[in-house]
Every structure is written in structure tokens, then in C-alpha cells.
Amino acid sequence: MPEAEIVHSVIARLVAEADETQTHLIHETARRAGYLWRCGNPACPTYNYQGQRYCEGCGWGREGKPVGDVHPCMYTDGQWARLRRALLQHYAPHSPMPDALVFDYRGGPGWRGAEVTEMRGGMTEAVTGGFGDRDRYERIAAALDSLSKWSEPSYGEHIRVVLTS
Ligand SMILES: [Zn+2]
Structure with missing residues (x-):
């Protein structure tokens, strides 16, 4: 199993057993350990997995604004x-x-x-x-x-x- 999948399943299992305060703690700890990043949108509380280009909750990037253009490079x-x-x-x-x-x-x-x-x-x-x-x-x-x-x-x-x- 690739590391990313293990991280997903471990965090999901921990959160399933946690109340709100504990969930926040799990997410914050995982963020500090480099497994998650916090959405930069102040209105959005979502934590996202490394490798995700933009926030699953709102679509903003980690820099706190809607993320830049993405386009396959073959187009002019x-x-x-x-x-x-x-x-x-x-x-x-x-x-x-x-x-x-x-x-x-x-x-x-x-x-x-x-x-x-x-x-x-x-x-x-x-x-x-x-x-x-x-x-x-x-x-x-x-x-x-x-x-x-x-x-x-x-x-x-x-x-x-x-x-x-
Ligand atoms: Zn977000």
C-alpha cells in the first residue's frame, strides 16, 4: 500500500473514534508532521492531504486565495x-x-x-x-x-x- 493511502486510512480511523476537540488535535498533529495541509481560506476549516492541489472543501490553495490556472502545457x-x-x-x-x-x-x-x-x-x-x-x-x-x-x-x-x- 502506498504511504499516501496508509496515511489516509490511519487518519480516517483515528478521526472516526474522536470527538470534535480530538479531531482537531489529530488534524493539527498530522499537519505539523507534514501529512496534511491547512486550507488558506479563513472561512474554510478543511485539512487536506499532501499531494492535493487545492482544498477539497472550497477549492482554494494553501496560500489563502483561489489557486492559479492549471492547464495542460500542450495548449497555446x-x-x-x-x-x-x-x-x-x-x-x-x-x-x-x-x-x-x-x-x-x-x-x-x-x-x-x-x-x-x-x-x-x-x-x-x-x-x-x-x-x-x-x-x-x-x-x-x-x-x-x-x-x-x-x-x-x-x-x-x-x-x-x-x-x-
Ligand atoms: Zn478550503
Whole structure:
């Protein structure tokens, strides 16, 4: 069993036997020992395992702000800018704008089939159906198709676009 899995299962078992105060103590001790990191969002109490890129509870990073863009390096700056532009236009009439959007690819017609999550003020919310519908989300769908045409995403691949700065 890899160390990360052992850490998960040990901490989960300890926490299952603990009350609230003890849980906090277990998490803090595990953090000091380097097994967990504390979310940097002051509104979010979540501890996360090493290796997680951003907080499971809210999507912020350990630095205390919504984490930066993540994109597979084969895409060009132009393609990337096109997607960001399309998303900004889509969200402009809805305020507040999400802090960031995450696309998780688990199958479907390229990036257009990705599961989409909005990160907003320390919360994450799934966008039901994502941006798969070409008629409803013309520009976003076109930008996503352009990425997919350039290079098909593979299972588990992941992009994140920060909209606010
Ligand atoms: Zn958090």
C-alpha cells in the first residue's frame, strides 16, 4: 500500500473514534508532521492531504486565495485566452463572477464533456451538465472544442481557469 493511502486510512480511523476537540488535535498533529495541509481560506476549516492541489472543501490553495490556472502545457496561449474570454463573457451578467472554474475530464466529447465546478467565495458548486451544449454555450463550447481538436484530453485530466484576480 502506498504511504499516501496508509496515511489516509490511519487518519480516517483515528478521526472516526474522536470527538470534535480530538479531531482537531489529530488534524493539527498530522499537519505539523507534514501529512496534511491547512486550507488558506479563513472561512474554510478543511485539512487536506499532501499531494492535493487545492482544498477539497472550497477549492482554494494553501496560500489563502483561489489557486492559479492549471492547464495542460500542450495548449497555446491563444487557445487558453479564448477559453478565458468566453467564460468571462458568459459570467459577466451574473454577479458575483466565480473565482475560478475547474474542468475535470472523465469522458465525453473532448473538453466539452468535462465535469465543471465553479469555485465561488470559498465554496465549490458543480455546474449541472457542464458546458456540453453547443447551442446554449456557443463560445465556451467552441473554445473547448478547439482545445480538444488540438489535443484530446485523457481520463482524469484537469484544467482550471481563474476568472477573478
Ligand atoms: Zn478550503
